[in-house]
Amino acid sequence: ELKVEQNPLFLSMQEGKNYTIYCNYSTTSDRLYWYRQDPGKSLESLFVLLSNGAVKQEGRLMASLDTKARLSTLHITAAVHDLSATYFCAPQWGATNKLIFGTGTLLAVQP
Amino acid sequence: GAVVSQHPSRVICKSGTSVKIECRSLDFQATTMFWYRQFPKQSLMLMATSNEGSKATYEQGVEKDKFLINHASLTLSTLTVTSAHPEDSSFYICSASDPGGRSYEQYFGPGTRLTVT
Numbered sequence: 001e002l003k004v005e006q007n008p009l010f011l012s013m014q015e016g017k018n019y020t021i022y023c024n025y026s027t028t029s030d031r032l033y034w035y036r037q038d039p040g041k042s043l044e045s046l047f048v049l050l051s052n053g054a055v056k057q058e059g060r061l062m063a064s065l066d067t068k069a070r071l072s073t074l075h076i077t078a079a080v081h082d083l084s085a086t087y088f089c090a091p092q093w094g095a096t097n098k099l100i101f102g103t104g105t106l107l108a109v110q111p
Numbered sequence: 112g113a114v115v116s117q118h119p120s121r122v123i124c125k126s127g128t129s130v131k132i133e134c135r136s137l138d139f140q141a142t143t144m145f146w147y148r149q150f151p152k153q154s155l156m157l158m159a160t161s162n163e164g165s166k167a168t169y170e171q172g173v174e175k176d177k178f179l180i181n182h183a184s185l186t187l188s189t190l191t192v193t194s195a196h197p198e199d200s201s202f203y204i205c206s207a208s209d210p211g212g213r214s215y216e217q218y219f220g221p222g223t224r225l226t227v228t
Binding site (some may be wrong): 035042102 | 221
């Protein structure tokens with residue numbers, strides 16, 4: 001059974017600071033997704049990482065994937081208040097390509 | 112981009128009644144759809160995988176007789192919560208894969224908030 005853990009579960013940071021969210025998973029997976037969720041809303045796709053060593057960047061967010069270590073990171077650069085949300089990683093697994101979601105990281109960016 | 116809709120967006124029902132939630136892929140045909148449930152301040156939990164024209168595959172611990180899934184066409188899957196109880200109150204989200212595009216990617220619907228009184 002695939003287990004996915006995110007670290008930290010809650011992150012309070014000041015605007016302008018940098019930080020990294022970690023996503024560890026227990027079983028081999030070659031694809032991993034990052035999503036953002038605002039309160040009361042569904043998911044917004046941020047990144048899809050398709051292979052080992054993949055790195056993608058969009059604005060102040062950068063995601064990477066190390067399939068050998070079963071680790072993905074989401075790095076936040078110079079945080080702004082608008083980034084406040086819950087972030088989920090989700091490795092893709094199995095013949096049906098199902099997603100198994102991590103525990104989520106609630107990010108609160110303080111002015 | 113691929114769009115997935117859900118209906119209704121919110122529903123309130125009385126305990127013991129059944130409620131149906133629809134998930135539609137609007138601009139593509141989805142051979143596979145997924146149903147997730149999310150309780151407040153928790154992660155998304157996969158309930159089942161729905162394949163067009165065949166029976167759904169349920170995740171361990173999900174009661175298939177309580178959560179009926181039908182995927183009768185390439186653009187529509189439905190989830191029926193039978194004999195709903197207050198503990199079924201949750202945010203239900205569907206997603207769909209586009210085999211004609213990037214078949215590995217899932218496109219998420221806006222979710223349905225179910226409240227059982």
